[in-house]
Amino acid sequence: MSTVHSAGGTGTVAEQAIAGAVRPRRWGSWYVAEHRFRVMRSYAQTVVVTAIGNPLIYLYAMGVGLATLVDGNLGPEAVDGVSYLAFVAPALLASAAISVASEEFSYPVMLGFKWNPVFYGMNASPIQPGQIINGIVISVTVRMFVTLGIYFGFMLLFGAVPSPIGFLAAFAALLTGLGLGALLMGYTATIIDDNGQLVMVMRFIILPMTLFSGTFFPLSVLPIYLQWIGWISPLWHGTELARVFAYGASEPIWLTVVHVLYLSALLFTGWTWARRVTVRRLNK
Numbered sequence: 001m002s003t004v005h006s007a008g009g010t011g012t013v014a015e016q017a018i019a020g021a022v023r024p025r026r027w028g029s030w031y032v033a034e035h036r037f038r039v040m041r042s043y044a045q046t047v048v049v050t051a052i053g054n055p056l057i058y059l060y061a062m063g064v065g066l067a068t069l070v071d072g073n074l075g076p077e078a079v080d081g082v083s084y085l086a087f088v089a090p091a092l093l094a095s096a097a098i099s100v101a102s103e104e105f106s107y108p109v110m111l112g113f114k115w116n117p118v119f120y121g122m123n124a125s126p127i128q129p130g131q132i133i134n135g136i137v138i139s140v141t142v143r144m145f146v147t148l149g150i151y152f153g154f155m156l157l158f159g160a161v162p163s164p165i166g167f168l169a170a171f172a173a174l175l176t177g178l179g180l181g182a183l184l185m186g187y188t189a190t191i192i193d194d195n196g197q198l199v200m201v202m203r204f205i206i207l208p209m210t211l212f213s214g215t216f217f218p219l220s221v222l223p224i225y226l227q228w229i230g231w232i233s234p235l236w237h238g239t240e241l242a243r244v245f246a247y248g249a250s251e252p253i254w255l256t257v258v259h260v261l262y263l264s265a266l267l268f269t270g271w272t273w274a275r276r277v278t279v280r281r282l283n284k
Helices: 006-074 083-102 107-115 117-122 130-156 168-190 197-212 224-231 234-247 252-280
Strands: none
Touching: 006 083, 006 107, 006 117, 006 130, 083 107, 083 130, 083 168, 083 234, 107 117, 107 130, 107 168, 117 130, 117 252, 130 168, 130 252, 168 197, 168 234, 168 252, 197 224, 197 234, 234 252
8 A cells, every 4th residue: 555655645745845844944044043042041040130230230330430430520521521421331332232242152153063063953954054143143133132222221220321312322232242243153153173262262352342442431542553453343333333322422424334334344244254154064
């Protein structure tokens, strides 16, 4: 009986197999994002605590601590025509995006390739390598957006957003985090053996970035021979863009456009780089 119906049966199985592969082919990026969300549940407490604790601690320290001293000496328009808290809050917002990007676009990517190579299992299914990268970006974007939304809420609570369009600062910070994170993801995808490369990136690039990006003081305060570090820093571009939206920082319109184009270029370059490396690595 199985022989008689083999042709029809084989056809039915083939059709079912094809039909079963249609959705993963079409929605594979979202399946990968769902997988990442489920993984994030394992450290959800850390995500929640940092999302709430960081803005509360940093903004309180700046608003009640350092900002009080600065404004007391220099007046209510201490820096760039606004209070020190209003000046530094957009930078802290952008730094929060950088922090999330450095967490999610580094070791989790390395994990998927090497320590717990789920990317190879995904690639064995109808999900394509490029969709794996897309899914990672989607999941990190969602986490980053929620984190920045909470941070911005605390900024409003502390009165650090004078501008009526200040909410756009959160989107500027989001673009900042994704721009740097995409490059970090592309680099991580190239790492075959962990010899401390990511530790070096965190220690010598990510952490010192706040010192040379006009975060706690205007970039112009630095010697001219150090200012170039800020000019190429995603955090500086994101911070300046966020300040334009948060309190109407004065700068030429062409410079605002440069901020957007620079961060967008980083995002496109890193995303494309990560996709190409992943395709090559998973399809050896």
